[in-house]
Amino acid sequence: MLGSLPSFARLVAELGKLPGIGHKTATRLAFYLLRSSSAEVEALASALLEMKRNLTFCHTCFNISEAEFCKICLDRGRDDTRLCVVQEPQDLMSIEKSHGFQGRYHVLHGALSPLDGIGPDDLKIAQLLARLQQEPVSEVLLATSFTVEGEATALFLARLLKEQGLRVTRLALGIPMGSDLEYIDSATVQLAINSRREL
Ligand SMILES: [Zn+2]
CATH class of the missing domain: 3.40.1360.10 (Dna Topoisomerase Vi A Subunit; Chain: A, domain 2)
Known part of the structure; x- marks a missing residue:
């Protein structure tokens, strides 16, 4: 069934890469997101991108950091x-x-x-x-x-x-x-x- 819905299958595949998330949970989350409003999904997507843009690991201690150190x-x-x-x-x-x-x-x-x-x-x-x-x-x-x-x-x-x-x-x-x-x-x-x- 998922094969005929490539964008849904892609989301399930990406969610399934997260630790502790199996195929079943990934599918449940994908359905949840499908039912959510566009604003809610955009808020999640932008939180992910912003985290990736602003956070890195400290070059000295490898703690989470907003800067090089x-x-x-x-x-x-x-x-x-x-x-x-x-x-x-x-x-x-x-x-x-x-x-x-x-x-x-x-x-x-x-x-x-x-x-x-x-x-x-x-x-x-x-x-x-x-x-x-x-x-x-x-x-x-x-x-x-x-x-x-x-x-x-x-x-x-x-x-x-x-x-x-x-x-x-x-x-x-x-x-x-x-x-x-x-x-x-x-x-x-x-x-x-x-x-x-x-x-
Ligand atoms: Zn540090």
Whole structure:
């Protein structure tokens, strides 16, 4: 049926590329958009284009940014000796919201997952090592998720970084196993930062 409606099929195919959206959900969303007013669909399309025009990733830490360098990297008031490594920009936001960390960040954009074919070269690890050569960092706080992949990434980085004589810590108390930082409340994140442990 979709084959005879190429513009509908194209929309379903594009929506189906989004994470967590299968063919069935993509079709349901396409029908929803078809029933929406032109103004509503234009508002969605322009929000997508505007986001793409105005946002990029910081050239230093790979956080979401409206300019070449993000506000955190440009902030001279931050502690240059501490660097917090996270998987995703959402995790950085969770830690910022907790007000428990005043250092700088590095966003890996994922975690090691050999089963999914994601190795060190697929993450911003080379960029992290290059930064550590240039910046006066003495402690790296590994705040990857408490999932199998996040733990594997933390252990991999800990070994690399300790060889370079850095103090390596990990979020501790209060973060349940199997959880993404993004969904943990601020007080728990702050507690985990304060009680971070050596790796
Ligand atoms: Zn930045």
